[in-house]
Amino acid sequence: MTQIETLPVTSRELRQETGKDEELGPLLRALREGRNLQGREAQYTIEDGCILYGQRVCIPKKYQKNILDELHTGHLGMVKMKALARSFVYWKDIDKDIEDAVRNCVDCARHKTDPAKAKVHYWEYPSMPWERIHIDFAGPIFEHMFLLIVDAHSKWLEVYPMKLTTTKKTIECLRDSFARFGLPRILVSDNGSQFTSHELQRFMQSNGIKHKTSAPFKPSSNGQAERYVATLKQSLRTMQKYKGSIQQKLSTFLLQYRKAPNATTTHSPAMLFLKREIRTRIDLLLPELKSRVQDRIRKGVFEFRDRKFDIGDKVAVRIYRAANSKWKFGKIVNKDGVLHYTIEVQGTLVRRHVDQIRPVGDHVQENDFIPNVHRRFSATDIRESNQNLQHAETAENPSSQVPNEEQGSSSTSAVPSTDVPTHDSPPSDVQLDSSQMQSPPVPASPRQVPRLSGRIRRPPKRLDL
Numbered sequence: 064m065t066q067i068e069t070l071p072v073t074s075r076e077l078r079q080e081t082g083k084d085e086e087l088g089p090l091l092r093a094l095r096e097g098r099n100l101q102g103r104e105a106q107y108t109i110e111d112g113c114i115l116y117g118q119r120v121c122i123p124k125k126y127q128k129n130i131l132d133e134l135h136t137g138h139l140g141m142v143k144m145k146a147l148a149r150s151f152v153y154w155k156d157i158d159k160d161i162e163d164a165v166r167n168c169v170d171c172a173r174h175k176t177d178p179a180k181a182k183v184h185y186w187e188y189p190s191m192p193w194e195r196i197h198i199d200f201a202g203p204i205f206e207h208m209f210l211l212i213v214d215a216h217s218k219w220l221e222v223y224p225m226k227l228t229t230t231k232k233t234i235e236c237l238r239d240s241f242a243r244f245g246l247p248r249i250l251v252s253d254n255g256s257q258f259t260s261h262e263l264q265r266f267m268q269s270n271g272i273k274h275k276t277s278a279p280f281k282p283s284s285n286g287q288a289e290r291y292v293a294t295l296k297q298s299l300r301t302m303q304k305y306k307g308s309i310q311q312k313l314s315t316f317l318l319q320y321r322k323a324p325n326a327t328t329t330h331s332p333a334m335l336f337l338k339r340e341i342r343t344r345i346d347l348l349l350p351e352l353k354s355r356v357q358d359r360i361r362k363g364v365f366e367f368r369d370r371k372f373d374i375g376d377k378v379a380v381r382i383y384r385a386a387n388s389k390w391k392f393g394k395i396v397n398k399d400g401v402l403h404y405t406i407e408v409q410g411t412l413v414r415r416h417v418d419q420i421r422p423v424g425d426h427v428q429e430n431d432f433i434p435n436v437h438r439r440f441s442a443t444d445i446r447e448s449n450q451n452l453q454h455a456e457t458a459e460n461p462s463s464q465v466p467n468e469e470q471g472s473s474s475t476s477a478v479p480s481t482d483v484p485t486h487d488s489p490p491s492d493v494q495l496d497s498s499q500m501q502s503p504p505v506p507a508s509p510r511q512v513p514r515l516s517g518r519i520r521r522p523p524k525r526l527d528l
Contacts, residue, residue, distance in 0.1 A: 072126045078112035084123040119153035131164050141165040189216040192336045195249040199288035200228055204299050205309055210236050213288050217335030218325045230260045251275045370417045380406050381419035386521050392427050
């Protein structure tokens with residue numbers, strides 16, 4: 064009872080008031096008469112005219128307000144007030160009265176600390192890239208500000224360095240990004256003046272983008288962008304001693320960041336955003352497995368065993384610019400790829416596909432001449448060759464070919480005279496002398512010279528009825 068005497072309300076006052084109290088009076092008489100109390104009332108005792116509940120003094124209703132003020136003197140808060148009361152005083156619903164007293168205290172409400180942080184509410188993970196993006200400004204770093212755009216699905220990062228962080232410049236950067244990747248559904252930002260301006264709001268509405276902002280002075284609500292602001296600052300400051308402009312350092316950071324796997328998604332931003340891995344210098348360390356795999360795939364689909372050539376093999380090559388020859392012979396000098404080879408044909412290098420090459424024996428000899436299509440001829444040579452080709456067109460008519468008597472067994476083609484009725488008798492019955500020839504004889508194999516364009520004019524093949 065010595066502790067209670069230090070309070071403004073003393074034990075003598077409590078002793079006088081306990082018998083008069085509506086709740087404690089009947090209990091006090093029952094304890095003095097020695098009645099058999101049950102339940103909770105069995106824990107009450109009497110000491111010096113005061114009722115004790117365990118070791119706690121029961122306070123009459125008259126002094127409960129005074130005791131609450133005394134407990135709240137130091138504004139210790141609700142928890143400490145309850146702890147102090149549980150050591151000294153007791154009345155029915157004392158905890159509720161303490162809570163009401165603290166909540167209704169103006170000084171406590173004005174200077175109370177922040178409440179406990181709520182459980183982190185994570186943004187819903189988007190189902191596709193560029194569905195929801197987060198934007199924020201970082202800087203100044205090296206006298207530059209940076210606009211960051213983060214894709215919530217793939218963690219793909221776009222950074223735009225700028226000198227002025229105006230609304231107009233912000234819209235230009237967003238328009239450039241939207242032109243490459245399309246319009247997002249949701250754009251999240253803080254409450255910066257560039258993001259809450261009427262001009263940007265009108266830009267969002269005109270493009271059908273829902274604009275969400277975080278609570279003021281609560282940057283963690285836009286934590287997706289805030290995290291990458293810290294990452295960008297740390298990386299650029301670390302590369303301060305590197306040579307190059309700020310744009311080169313930024314490009315180096317973005318290339319490595321987009322290549323590295325993300326801790327949350329376990330995939331690189333490039334793989335989730337572009338559906339492929341981007342190639343960097345680190346890929347040079349890997350062996351070239353792709354070409355070997357492609358070779359195996361080709362061999363599994365196509366069978367090239369019969370048309371695989373080695374350097375030095377004798378082959379027949381398809382020729383397209385020779386008049387009287389379809390195939391020429393040469394040697395393989397280089398293998399350009401799986402299906403392409405370089406062949407030397409009479410001092411000329413040609414490149415052919417395997418479909419244009421046939422294997423031949425080693426003793427096959429080449430007797431025909433392959434014209435050099437890369438040679439340049441004068442205009443005089445071209446006119447002479449064209450005249451010869453015109454005579455050759457007439458000589459190609461099969462009905463007018465006759466043997467030349469002066470060459471014995473060899474035959475040459477000549478143009479018959481117009482006086483000879485060639486249609487009255489078969490060509491084999493016509494015998495003509497050299498005196499009956501009005502047109503000059505034409506050589507059997509006229510020299511075919513390419514024109515200026517490089518093409519060769521061939522005599523037409525006429526139908527002999």
